[in-house]
Amino acid sequence: MNSIEETSQQLNPGSHLLSTIQKINSVQMLLGSFQKNFRTENKSAVISDNETTDVTKINFTGQHTDIAYVSMDNLTVDKIKSCCNDDENLYRNVQEAFRQAESDGYITLDADGTYRLTRNGNDHINSASFIEQFEKDQKNFICNSRYKNTAVVQLKGDDTDINIFRYVDSFNLDQINSADIGKTSEIREMVELWQKYGFVDIDNNGKITATEKCKNYFYQQDVNHITPDISLKKITTDNFDHISNAVQSAQKATNTVADTVTAGVNKGISAVVELSKQGIQLLDTKAQNMGSKI
Numbered sequence: 001m002n003s004i005e006e007t008s009q010q011l012n013p014g015s016h017l018l019s020t021i022q023k024i025n026s027v028q029m030l031l032g033s034f035q036k037n038f039r040t041e042n043k044s045a046v047i048s049d050n051e052t053t054d055v056t057k058i059n060f061t062g063q064h065t066d067i068a069y070v071s072m073d074n075l076t077v078d079k080i081k082s083c084c085n086d087d088e089n090l091y092r093n094v095q096e097a098f099r100q101a102e103s104d105g106y107i108t109l110d111a112d113g114t115y116r117l118t119r120n121g122n123d124h125i126n127s128a129s130f131i132e133q134f135e136k137d138q139k140n141f142i143c144n145s146r147y148k149n150t151a152v153v154q155l156k157g158d159d160t161d162i163n164i165f166r167y168v169d170s171f172n173l174d175q176i177n178s179a180d181i182g183k184t185s186e187i188r189e190m191v192e193l194w195q196k197y198g199f200v201d202i203d204n205n206g207k208i209t210a211t212e213k214c215k216n217y218f219y220q221q222d223v224n225h226i227t228p229d230i231s232l233k234k235i236t237t238d239n240f241d242h243i244s245n246a247v248q249s250a251q252k253a254t255n256t257v258a259d260t261v262t263a264g265v266n267k268g269i270s271a272v273v274e275l276s277k278q279g280i281q282l283l284d285t286k287a288q289n290m291g292s293k294i
Contacts, residue, residue: 061141062093065134149275154231157186163230165210167279173206
């Protein structure tokens with residue numbers, strides 16, 4: 001140990017690292033509100049009591065860049081385990097990343113089980129290369145785990161929207177989002193027509209599921225080689241930046257999730273949905289077919 005400062009100093013992260021963490025957490029919070037709590041009736045997104053609104057909350061990935069969180073919290077061994085949410089594989093990876101970082105001289109572990117950044121560690125996590133890698137690790141982890149089977153779909157309010165059920169087992173009316181109130185009404189009216197003519201069932205909570213009649217309709221389309229018309233894309237590391245930038249731009253004008261949605265993120269996005277197994281296979285097949293044509 002060279003000095004107390006080097007072995008126990010805990011400094012706040014630089015502005016670039018902090019803004020990156022805030023951006024990533026903001027996008028996650030936004031997507032979560034889309035999926036669970038969005039209300040089209042009053043255009044407000046409600047974060048439930050058991051969900052955090054802390055934009056600097058810890059999101060471990062099991063990569064070296066997880067040591068960034070040492071700079072903004074009294075990060076203990078016990079807290080690391082808690083933040084891994086009973087994911088033993090993730091916990092082991094985080095432990096190994098921290099042990100290696102300690103060996104490399106970036107962090108130290110106090111007698112009370114609290115991690116501290118060394119001076120070299122503080123310089124390291126605020127370097128441009130570290131921040132760039134931190135963002136990559138976070139996006140990859142989020143898109144390949146938390147939102148692995150999540151997609152954004154654009155609904156038009158016409159009969160082509162029924163094709164959403166080629167990709168999802170169900171979705172909820174509360175997931176529909178549009179800055180255009182008139183377009184939202186068209187979509188809801190179309191859903192009511194689907195129900196009227198027996199293509200979908202809607203329960204008391206607004207959950208919409210396709211009936212056998214709807215599935216037979218898809219079969220007839222396929223037999224007649226009719227190409228389904230719907231715009232749907234999985235959330236990936238490639239489009240995560242686009243969503244992130246939209247969130248950042250929107251948050252300059254508002255501090256509420258609902259206004260953030262209407263201010264910039266909803267362009268071309270009408271609903272965030274969970275893909276069915278069939279939907280995942282269909283998208284994978286399309287991607288393979290496109291790849292074979294290149």
